[in-house]
Amino acid sequence: MGTAEAWTDLTAVVRDVEALEGALGLLEWDQQTMMPRRGAAGRGAQIAALAKVLHERVTQPKVGDLLGALEGQALDEVQAAGVRNLRRSYARATRVSPTLVGKIAEAQSDAFNAWLTAKQDSDFPTFAPKLEKLLDLVRERAAVIDPAAHPYDTLLDEFDPGTTMADLRVTFARLQKGLGELLSAVRDHAELPVYDHPFDAAGQRGLHREVLTAMGFDFDAGRLDDAEHPFSLGLHPDDVRITTHMYPTDLLSSLSGSIHEGGHALYEQGLPVHLRGTTVAKPASFGLHESQSRFWENYIGRSRPFCEWLGGRIAARFPDAPADADLLYRSANRIHPGMIRIKADEVTYNLHIIVRFELEVMLFDGKLTVRDLPEAWNARYQEYLGVTPKNDAEGVLQDVHWSSGAIGYFPSYTLGNLYAASFGKVLETEMPDLWERVGKGDLLPIREWLRTNVHQKGTMKLAPALVKDVVGEQDLVENLLAYLWGRHGALYGVKRPV
Ligand SMILES: [Zn+2]
Known part of the structure; x- marks a missing residue:
């Protein structure tokens, strides 16, 4: 595959990703400004579903193949920046297993709910174990993204x-x-x-x-x-x-x-x-x-x-x-x-x-x-x-x-x-x-x-x-x-x- 073709295919993926990010942003904006109170559960499901589609687009193997095709090719300034950005986001998104992503999401939700109550009651000890668990998972995620880095x-x-x-x-x-x-x-x-x-x-x-x-x-x-x-x-x-x-x-x-x-x-x-x-x-x-x-x-x-x-x-x-x-x-x-x-x-x-x-x-x-x-x-x-x-x-x-x-x-x-x-x-x-x-x-x-x-x-x-x-x-x-x-x-x- 030629450089021009691989780049064109890659920009098509990025356009999709940018459009999905905008749509997700709009759901979140609406949630914090206009959404009626009882809309929360429905909105949570909508956001989760769209976030899943977005994650699939970002991590699809095609992105890895296209980045591979562009490796070592002569690129202009914009292409070089684009490839650098995508290598980074692709690596971050694909190295973390869906199981770990799921565990982190669950721990985040637990920690956030515990924090709400703990802050209200000024009760750090009830929040501490949830935070410990979340930090362990965050540490684990950092280790799989880049085992060599702090x-x-x-x-x-x-x-x-x-x-x-x-x-x-x-x-x-x-x-x-x-x-x-x-x-x-x-x-x-x-x-x-x-x-x-x-x-x-x-x-x-x-x-x-x-x-x-x-x-x-x-x-x-x-x-x-x-x-x-x-x-x-x-x-x-x-x-x-x-x-x-x-x-x-x-x-x-x-x-x-x-x-x-x-x-x-x-x-x-x-x-x-x-x-x-x-x-x-x-x-x-x-x-x-x-x-x-x-x-x-x-x-x-x-x-x-x-x-x-x-x-x-x-x-x-x-x-x-x-x-x-x-x-x-x-x-x-x-x-x-x-x-x-x-x-x-x-x-x-x-x-x-x-x-x-x-x-x-x-x-x-x-x-x-x-x-x-x-x-x-x-x-x-x-x-x-x-x-x-x-x-x-x-x-x-x-x-x-x-x-x-x-x-x-x-x-x-x-x-x-x-x-x-x-x-x-x-x-x-x-x-x-x-x-x-x-x-x-x-x-x-x-x-x-x-x-x-x-x-x-x-x-x-x-x-x-x-x-x-x-x-x-x-x-x-x-x-x-x-x-x-x-x-x-x-x-x-x-x-x-x-
Ligand atoms: Zn600011």
């Missing part, structure tokens, strides 16, 4: 290919030290104000749509709806769904949720649609995805010029609401070490992630048992954040990730913050009037910059290489710390120690 590297590879545990150990240790210095510098300073005012949901929604439109979100290729927990989902670059949650008296929290998901959505809308069918029209990693959301949410959305523009938009829509830019800016940048990751400010957020990363690695290195997790968790919270959870519900049980077997996922959040700060630094040099534009709500050039440098690249390269193309040999940790000190040091009136 299991944690295999798990990381699922979310952030190209990033290793060894990289993260070094990066996170430096970051933890630097963030600790910032946190102790601001700790004794007066707290910044809270922006607290009642807003009706319809009014907030109008503001969210206006901000998303300014960012360049295309409402002809996407939707904004309500959900309990904000999320975004790309079914296709021309159909990207965002959801948000309106808090009646906390406009900044609602809005930052929409801006965050909007950043994810711009990435999905900006993918190279002409490369559908090659696997290249996909986001390069979870960390890179998160860099897009954090870039908009924090770097742009909590900046002083953005708050000036926002103040004007609030004043125009809600004449009775406080709309002073200084108040908005100070409230949007409060540092407040707390127990809960999803409520954390942008400084302490990374410390929440570092705690989880260190504990995950210890679990997979055999240096920590599941039973000892709560104690190790609480000790790290005290050491890194200066707070101790009063129970396991607000401690080790707070996140859903481990109960679903998602180990190696948390680092993506901090990778996103690291990438975002460096993107910002480069953008500031390349666009000298950046902040002037932001102050006027002229945000489209920012989207264009991200589109050219990140979105349109799809999976041509692994995320770390793509980031290097944009930022060069810069020190990502130093850039993030310098950005955080620059903004928060000024707000709190503290200087970075030299």
Whole structure:
């Protein structure tokens, strides 16, 4: 079989897979937004049936044959990236036996249900055996995917290919030290104000749509709806769904949720649609995805010029609401070490992630048992954040990730913050009037910059290489710390120690 023919056959399979993924995504989106309560059981069966079809397509022997036919052939850049992506996904999907897949699914469901009750009752011991069992199976799966690799590297590879545990150990240790210095510098300073005012949901929604439109979100290729927990989902670059949650008296929290998901959505809308069918029209990693959301949410959305523009938009829509830019800016940048990751400010957020990363690695290195997790968790919270959870519900049980077997996922959040700060630094040099534009709500050039440098690249390269193309040999940790000190040091009136 010739190269051209094998490639054409392979793209036909990928097109099918992409269409099925979109259909599956739509069932999941609907489940979290529109589905009536009693639809749950039926929906579970629909999702399981479609997921099975999808798995069969991905693992069909024909894919292996076609990849074999392309081995050692002269390929263009897109084909080479496509073949690399497919080799990886085919290996991951075919090496794990259906029996092990079934056992993991069952253990996930058990662990998730146990977690729901355990979190409600703050009762870690009833969750522990379920988590132990799930982690054993996850370890077993990592061993069959790549017996030579450290299991944690295999798990990381699922979310952030190209990033290793060894990289993260070094990066996170430096970051933890630097963030600790910032946190102790601001700790004794007066707290910044809270922006607290009642807003009706319809009014907030109008503001969210206006901000998303300014960012360049295309409402002809996407939707904004309500959900309990904000999320975004790309079914296709021309159909990207965002959801948000309106808090009646906390406009900044609602809005930052929409801006965050909007950043994810711009990435999905900006993918190279002409490369559908090659696997290249996909986001390069979870960390890179998160860099897009954090870039908009924090770097742009909590900046002083953005708050000036926002103040004007609030004043125009809600004449009775406080709309002073200084108040908005100070409230949007409060540092407040707390127990809960999803409520954390942008400084302490990374410390929440570092705690989880260190504990995950210890679990997979055999240096920590599941039973000892709560104690190790609480000790790290005290050491890194200066707070101790009063129970396991607000401690080790707070996140859903481990109960679903998602180990190696948390680092993506901090990778996103690291990438975002460096993107910002480069953008500031390349666009000298950046902040002037932001102050006027002229945000489209920012989207264009991200589109050219990140979105349109799809999976041509692994995320770390793509980031290097944009930022060069810069020190990502130093850039993030310098950005955080620059903004928060000024707000709190503290200087970075030299
Ligand atoms: Zn996100």
